Amino acid sequence: MRIKEFYIADARESPGTVYRVQDGREHIYYRRPRGNIYSIAFSQDGTLHFVDANDTKIFQVIDSRERVIHTHHTYVRDIAFDENDTLYFSEATGAGGDGSIYWMQRGNPALFAEIQLDDVGGYWAGDFAFDTQSALYISTGNRTPASIYKRNRGWEEIHKEERESIKGFSFLACDLLCFTNWRSQVYFLDFASGTKSPAYSNPSRTWLSDVAFEDPIVEEETLYEGTKEYRCDWALWREDGTLFDRWDYTFPDIDEDNEDIRSLIRSIGVPTGMTNVDRVIWERMRTVWAWLKDHILSEDDPNYDAACDYHSSFDRWPSIGELASIFRTYGGFCWGERCTCMCRAQMFATFLYRVGIPRDRIAIAGGRYDETSEHIYVVLRLGCHWYYLDPTSNRSSLGETPENVVGVTDPVVDYVHPHNLTTLPRSVLRKPMLVR
Structure with a gap:
């Protein structure tokens, strides 16, 4: 399987840049005047949204210009949209305390979920995503070993990496996602088979923090036509x-x-x-x-x-x-x-x-x-x-x-x-x- 087009962010890069990866090659999609980019997400109309995890603002890019659509009372770590095009964001402190996910209701944030560290291995950096059925998942983020949890009454650990981090991630199907490893790789992760496989790698990237899809074009081997x-x-x-x-x-x-x-x-x-x-x-x-x-x-x-x-x-x-x-x-x-x-x-x-x-x-x-x-x-x-x-x-x-x-x-x-x-x-x- 291959994704012909997707988007990545490298949190170490300043000014922060969102890259469109097409057929394995990076192209600048948006570069900030100043500041970093940690998390990226697209609304259903194709509008780019992003956050700097060391800032309190959520940004939207319109006509190549960024504008603030919400300012939170503390740092915003990650953002995501569900299948209804509702915007969510998180606050977290790693091992410093429990975290929260908020959703925007008529332009105002409301508490959506509380993540208690005791339920997720004692650490959460704020990374989360929704699958194609709007089920909520979190990853432990920039630490190793790393886990992905699914909210199902409680938090269920559904995947664990012993040697790599699981930072930003995004779903292609309800049992298939891509994740960044806080280094230079993007991986496929197939829950159905439990397999991980390479999706993209660039040695010049050192803090790949998120991956997102606007409208992914996916290629796969067929039985008869390659x-x-x-x-x-x-x-x-x-x-x-x-x-x-x-x-x-x-x-x-x-x-x-x-x-x-x-x-x-x-x-x-x-x-x-x-x-x-x-x-x-x-x-x-x-x-x-x-x-x-x-x-x-x-x-x-x-x-x-x-x-x-x-x-x-x-x-x-x-x-x-x-x-x-x-x-x-x-x-x-x-x-x-x-x-x-x-x-x-x-x-x-x-x-x-x-x-x-x-x-x-x-x-x-x-x-x-x-x-x-x-x-x-x-x-x-x-x-x-x-x-x-x-x-x-x-x-x-x-x-x-x-x-x-x-x-x-x-x-x-x-x-x-x-x-x-x-x-x-x-x-x-x-x-x-x-x-x-």
């Missing part, structure tokens, strides 16, 4: 050269409500209140899968051609209201040779969302065949793992527990390395997703 980039919600163009709104094209009016839609959802037969419980999400997905299986029109059904003609009559994919109209009129859905893999994935993902599975748990992915260019399927997140749901194989049955790949078992599809991802409207999945 190294490929992960892409998320790429631009979509009409034939006349104008730009489509991707979600108006793929998931138009997905929150629409009318009696036809309510009737369709009642037909599926599950409660529709939103849920984040993995077990409930899995059961609802299985119910939708079975319901869809029972309502696929066979190609010899007298309504088949009419349903397919209506389904394909739009210059975009059908809305939930139009799918409900198809269901009311024809009693089922177009499938078979007249319904592409994208057609099936779009329907399935739409139905999953409308039975109460959160929008950041669902996406449409495109992966490669070994012989043809692309295959489209649905991905569903349970915990830190993504499961591959291929409605092209809807006539098969699902197990009672999750499997790595659900649906097509033919090894020609590289499910694990999708080269693109289409999210639902207003999903928090703004960064490329590692489907692993």
